[in-house]
Amino acid sequence: MSVSPKLADAWAPLHHQPFRALWIAATVVNLSIWMENIAAAWMMTDLQPNSPFMVSLVQTSMALPAFLLGLPSGVLADLVNRKRLLISTQIGSLGFSVILVGFAWVGEIDGWLLLGLTFAISCTNAFAMAAWIASTIDCAPQGQVTAAIALSTITPNIARVVGPALAGFLIAVAGTTTLFISVSAGFLLSLVLLKALPEAAIRPKLPPERMWNGMRSGLRYMQHSTDLRLALRLVFVFVATGSSIWALLPLVARVQLGFGASGFGLLLGSLGVGAMLAGFQVTLLYRHLSARQIIMGGGIGFAAITALIPVVSHPWIMCILLIVGGMAWMAVNTTIGTVIQTSAAAWVRARVASVYLLVVMGAMAAGGVIWGAIAQHFGIQEALWLSAIMIVLGLLLTGRINIKLGSETDFSVVKQYPFEPQTIIEDTSDGPVAVEIFYKVAAGNHSLFIAKSRQVGQSRRRNGALAWRLYRDLDTPDCFVERFLVDSWLDYLRHVERQTRIDKEGEEELLSFATNPTLSTRRYIAVA
Structure with a gap:
């Protein structure tokens, strides 16, 4: 893997309208989150001035959702339309923020309600964490991914620098409720900006994984x-x-x-x-x-x-x-x-x-x-x-x-020609499925072939194989059998669909050691 010697200028991705909209939206959201955090902490000192415990719980209510929902948010962002996920989470953040403004405006908010609404806003934003990062590459112009990722790391720091100063100014001049209104306006602005994002690429035709399987x-x-x-x-x-x-x-x-x-x-x-x-x-x-x-x-x-x-x-x-x-x-x-x-x-x-x-x-x-x-x-x-x-x-x-x-x-998906089994598989959840590939390798290339096969084995495991081994035929020393196992026929189809260019190149290097003109590949499905 190598990076083009002529890398994109650091600012170049911002000339691309979809990325610019995403970057500004992410900056606004990060700024709104910082301001909401400061406003909630400051309001809690007014609501519970003699309870350091309640004040400290504000920080917990902000941080806990990220730990609880971090990995599930990543699975969700991989399985659904990321643009719609970002818009949905920002609608949630806006809704809870407006509720918070309403209670604060009429003076009917207490410490536990403030904690609950802060936790709810943090949960909606936690569900969007991975989607923001993955969308950076989705929206980056071709050849400018490294510059786009670098720019995306700036947004939290802009919020870290500007957020506390702006929040302190608004609290001093207009009060905490006005600061909460500004936070709601920030979430609303992010929704407008997210509308400018392109629709996601066509999703795979296979059914999406379930949450637990996606995490696995x-x-x-x-x-x-x-x-x-x-x-x-x-x-x-x-x-x-x-x-x-x-x-x-x-x-x-x-x-x-x-x-x-x-x-x-x-x-x-x-x-x-x-x-x-x-x-x-x-x-x-x-x-x-x-x-x-x-x-x-x-x-x-x-x-x-x-x-x-x-x-x-x-x-x-x-x-x-x-x-x-x-x-x-x-x-x-x-x-x-x-x-x-x-x-x-x-x-x-x-x-x-x-x-x-x-x-x-x-x-x-x-x-x-x-x-x-x-x-x-x-x-x-x-x-x-x-x-x-x-x-x-x-x-x-x-x-x-x-x-x-x-x-x-290197990590783009390569087009695969689907395998059509002679046996009709009525339930794609049937399995497990075993795949065997037979190679004939000249004696002088055995060590190189085995070393390369281990790399191919890693790629098969990355793409869903539960187990992988390379066997040598005891009767015919030049014959090898690669065998891997997936959980079901559907998982085998996903395994094929997930193959990237670097995976394909690894397989082609492995095949270059084979002397048999056509490889024999057999697929088995468990029946008992």
């Missing part, structure tokens, strides 16, 4: 994709070791710099500004550096910033450091995210995106607990210095993997 097939795909497993491991290690800055930044602001809430917002905004700058420029780095070089360079740079933070006492120097740190953080995570999104087949792309989000959020959550505990027992400076060391060690342990950007064409 998505996880099976990632289990048997070496590139995805290594990339997910790398992002977990980097985020977990590097999340100390995000977890301890409030303490750095208050204890080290003597800042109040506005000062903390300035520091957080500096990280967001750096992340935005990197998001706009990271595509340019792909022209000159490999993905591994960007990840290693950005990771080491972020470790250096983490180590310098404890020794800086000047506010503006701290802001500059955090801007650079935000750039390094975004360069690493955007590159890994791009590798993951460009290394997944279209039929499973949203599920891969949902797992990626869960890994990032899980690493952030675990890192927050770990670095908070270390800071409490040993101090903030010591925790940050240890974090910097662990970032470097993590990169040394995981950074040697051969991580690279995928290609749009």
